[in-house]
Amino acid sequence: MTHVMACIDGSHSATGVCDYAAWASQRLGAALCFLHVLDQVQYPQPSDLSGNIGLGSREHLLEELAALDEKRSKLALEQGHHLLEAAKARAIADGVANPQLRQRHGDLVESLAELQQDIRLLVIGRQGETSDNLSQLVGSHLENVIRTLQRPILVSCGEFKAPQSYMFAYDGSATARKGIELIAASPLLKGLPCHLLMVGADTSDAWEQLKSAERVLQDSASAVHLAIRAGEVEPTLHAYQAEHAIDLLAMGAYGHSRIRQFLVGSTTSQLLRSSTGPLLILR
CATH class of the missing domain: 3.40.50.620 (HUPs)
Known part of the structure; x- marks a missing residue:
């Protein structure tokens, strides 16, 4: 089954993306799926740090670094879970039945390329979580998504308004x-x-x-x-x-x-x- 897939993050664009995705889902009569991708640069997966510590470093430093990485990853997963649940509740309030939720760890563009067989329409915000300021109005991944994905893409550029023309x-x-x-x-x-x-x-x-x-x-x-x-x-x-x-x-x-x-x-x-x-x- 193909979905309307909406990319959700912690940016100001998220509410507009959620509302446009709910609108599109109902117009198309297609299931809605919210996707949250944990960026592998911001939140790298746990790795072996032993080769990154200089000579003479103590073992407890390795343990502390590993613990910090694990804590960051868990917090990011939890935040993503809350974002997805909030998007689901908002879509249900907009009249969408049973929105699906997906969370992945990796690169957004690569994740969408892997999932595109399940995508009928992608809804994405102009601003991403890492470009949420006036000097970076276009998210760093957006143009790459447009060039890579072989699916229609609806870009939300502000607050939701149901299109009349x-x-x-x-x-x-x-x-x-x-x-x-x-x-x-x-x-x-x-x-x-x-x-x-x-x-x-x-x-x-x-x-x-x-x-x-x-x-x-x-x-x-x-x-x-x-x-x-x-x-x-x-x-x-x-x-x-x-x-x-x-x-x-x-x-x-x-x-x-x-x-x-x-x-x-x-x-x-x-x-x-x-x-x-x-x-x-x-x-």
């Missing part, structure tokens, strides 16, 4: 067309109005591409609005989103236009940093 950044590529087909076939955004926006030259060919995408969405979206805007990708997307009070931005992770360069290049973090609403990244 969405925008798809469309570039006419095969990947973008596949993204439109995925949205049309999924109940996640079904019944919501959609804005299809192209950033580029206003040409007859561009309009034909938009109209082709519109036909795919006709049975899914309550209304489809088409638009072409010139300008730089990031500010143009956000300006249109603000102008029309759009709740959610959806786009493909790969394509063959400036949007592709934008998503897989160094400016990925700029989009995530400046977004005020959730982003749905389609693979």
Whole structure:
């Protein structure tokens, strides 16, 4: 069975992740699973420290170091357990039946890659536990997760607000067309109005591409609005989103236009940093 899987940690993003995951679980009719990963760098597993102590060191130092590591690991496990139980209680209050809980020790990206056969949609926060401040608004693992995971990813960028509309950044590529087909076939955004926006030259060919995408969405979206805007990708997307009070931005992770360069290049973090609403990244 595939799940909506939500990554939970001790950051301020956790409540938003929990609420968006509960919303997505109910929209998709899919089971919800909360995942907490103990970072192997922050909380290394117990190891043999004898080779790390210099000559002349006393045996009790080894014992004290080992005891400290064991205590840190136990406390981290306990904290993770409490986080997962709190997320479960919150999801149940939101109407989700019997959310599942998983805890792993290791690297987040590697853990998700191993679990992705069980994932229908991943929900993750923009900020992680180790980047929970204004100077590090994008979690250090997030871009690696987006590049690695072959599953749709919903990124929570703030407090939860149930989406009432969405925008798809469309570039006419095969990947973008596949993204439109995925949205049309999924109940996640079904019944919501959609804005299809192209950033580029206003040409007859561009309009034909938009109209082709519109036909795919006709049975899914309550209304489809088409638009072409010139300008730089990031500010143009956000300006249109603000102008029309759009709740959610959806786009493909790969394509063959400036949007592709934008998503897989160094400016990925700029989009995530400046977004005020959730982003749905389609693979």
